[in-house]
Amino acid sequence: MADKMIAIMKSKPAYGAELVEVDVPKPKEGEVLIKVLATSICGTDLHIYEWNEWAQSRIKPPQIMGHEVAGEVVEVGPGVEDIQVGDYISAETHIVCGKCYQCRTGNYHVCQNTKIFGVDTDGVFAEYAIVPAQNAWKNPKNIPPEYATLQEPLGNAVDTVLAEPVAGKTVLITGAGPLGLLGITVAKAAGASLVIVSEPSDFRRELARKVGADVVINPFEEDVVKEVRDLTDGNGVDVFLEFSGAPKALEQGLQAVTPAGRVSLLGLFPRDVSIDFNNLIIFKSLTVYGITGRHLWQTWYTVSRLLQSGKLNLDPIITHKYKGFDKFEEAFELMRAGKTGKVVFFPHRK
Ligand SMILES: NC(=O)C1=CN([C@@H]2O[C@H](COP(=O)(O)OP(=O)(O)OC[C@H]3O[C@@H](n4cnc5c(N)ncnc54)[C@H](O)[C@@H]3O)[C@@H](O)[C@H]2O)C=CC1
Ligand SMILES: CC(=O)[C@H](N)C(=O)O
Ligand SMILES: [Zn+2]
Numbered sequence: 001m002a003d004k005m006i007a008i009m010k011s012k013p014a015y016g017a018e019l020v021e022v023d024v025p026k027p028k029e030g031e032v033l034i035k036v037l038a039t040s041i042c043g044t045d046l047h048i049y050e051w052n053e054w055a056q057s058r059i060k061p062p063q064i065m066g067h068e069v070a071g072e073v074v075e076v077g078p079g080v081e082d083i084q085v086g087d088y089i090s091a092e093t094h095i096v097c098g099k100c101y102q103c104r105t106g107n108y109h110v111c112q113n114t115k116i117f118g119v120d121t122d123g124v125f126a127e128y129a130i131v132p133a134q135n136a137w138k139n140p141k142n143i144p145p146e147y148a149t150l151q152e153p154l155g156n157a158v159d160t161v162l163a164e165p166v167a168g169k170t171v172l173i174t175g176a177g178p179l180g181l182l183g184i185t186v187a188k189a190a191g192a193s194l195v196i197v198s199e200p201s202d203f204r205r206e207l208a209r210k211v212g213a214d215v216v217i218n219p220f221e222e223d224v225v226k227e228v229r230d231l232t233d234g235n236g237v238d239v240f241l242e243f244s245g246a247p248k249a250l251e252q253g254l255q256a257v258t259p260a261g262r263v264s265l266l267g268l269f270p271r272d273v274s275i276d277f278n279n280l281i282i283f284k285s286l287t288v289y290g291i292t293g294r295h296l297w298q299t300w301y302t303v304s305r306l307l308q309s310g311k312l313n314l315d316p317i318i319t320h321k322y323k324g325f326d327k328f329e330e331a332f333e334l335m336r337a338g339k340t341g342k343v344v345f346f347p348h349r350k
């Protein structure tokens with residue numbers, strides 16, 4: 001195996017990143033080294049690339065970027081027993097402590113001491129990468145790497161959509177970015193009877209249709225609440241899934257969801273949001289879920305089973321595939337322009 005590798009490095013506290021050649025890392029106690037077969041860009045990686053306020057407050061350059069991955073274990077560090085060389089794995093990004101109140105009560109996804117792999121540590125936008133063995137997820141061999149790398153964001157979508165059952169329910173999704181698109185296919189696979197999607201980007205509304213949305217609405221040109229009510233006999237939808245992080249979308253969704261309906265909030269808002277809690281939540285007796293991360297490890301089982309069921313329509317969502325990392329800047333700029341779904345790199349394919 002090579003002793004040097006190519007990686008996308010956040011080398012400076014400034015916009016952009018660099019392609020660098022670095023030493024292939026050695027796995028320490030409790031770590032494994034993987035050959036990266038596929039890795040994909042998350043919105044968080046874009047924040048780091050753009051070096052926004054959140055990134056400046058969290059990221060310590062120089063650091064290899066990326067946290068969505070599928071790879072083959074090529075070396076295991078001391079003390080690792082349940083992962084072997086040759087295993088095909090993906091990785092949960094939250095490195096949890098196992099000792100705090102949340103971990104000890106089964107809520108690892110909100111561990112008080114969470115470190116995020118690829119955010120607080122070197123990541124996977126590289127030919128090889130270190131993964132904490134406790135974060136490794138063994139993949140069935142029949143899941144292609146371009147799907148396996150999407151399991152981490154699919155976990156966010158599954159926890160958002162399936163906070164409660166959706167079979168036979170009417171659903172409004174606001175935001176058809178990569179995560180909203182994953183939400184659409186999860187909702188359809190799980191039996192939602194009507195999936196309405198509100199998304200201002202023409203490109204992403206078209207993607208939403210291809211993925212399986214029943215109705216798509218441009219919130220900048222149409223009355224979302226009226227459209228939703230017209231489509232649901234005046235009642236409003238049973239389920240509102242917020243995937244945009246847009247305050248206007250939140251308000252529209254709370255108006256469009258039927259009284260006693262269910263709301264899941266995944267989108268992160270750019271600032272504090274003012275909402276009429278009395279009339280939009282309390283007097284409507286809504287059930288509202290805040291969604292973050294993935295339940296460990298229930299969500300990973302659900303995602304893997306949905307993938308193996310063949311019911312997820314992922315191909316339209318993977319809009320860009322790159323062999324190697326040479327064109328990574330193009331990939332980030334296209335994503336920044338909202339002209340992509342999920343972007344996947346295959347570091348070793350020529
Ligand atoms: N809670 C969590 O654990 C996580 C939350 N997130 C958040 O989830 C959200 C979705 O992630 P991505 O798909 O990567 O984000 P994205 O920014 O690519 O997609 C958001 C979409 O919302 C659309 N949008 C903007 N204004 C809208 C409006 N008024 N109505 C409807 N749609 C509107 C945009 O056109 C865009 O397509 C982001 O806010 C992201 O920060 C992402 C990962 C984990
Ligand atoms: C921070 C991230 O982007 C990550 N996907 C997560 O789920 O925490
Ligand atoms: Zn992410």
Ligand SMILES: [Zn+2]
Pocket residue numbers: 096097098099100101102103104111112113114
């Ligand atoms: Zn903990």
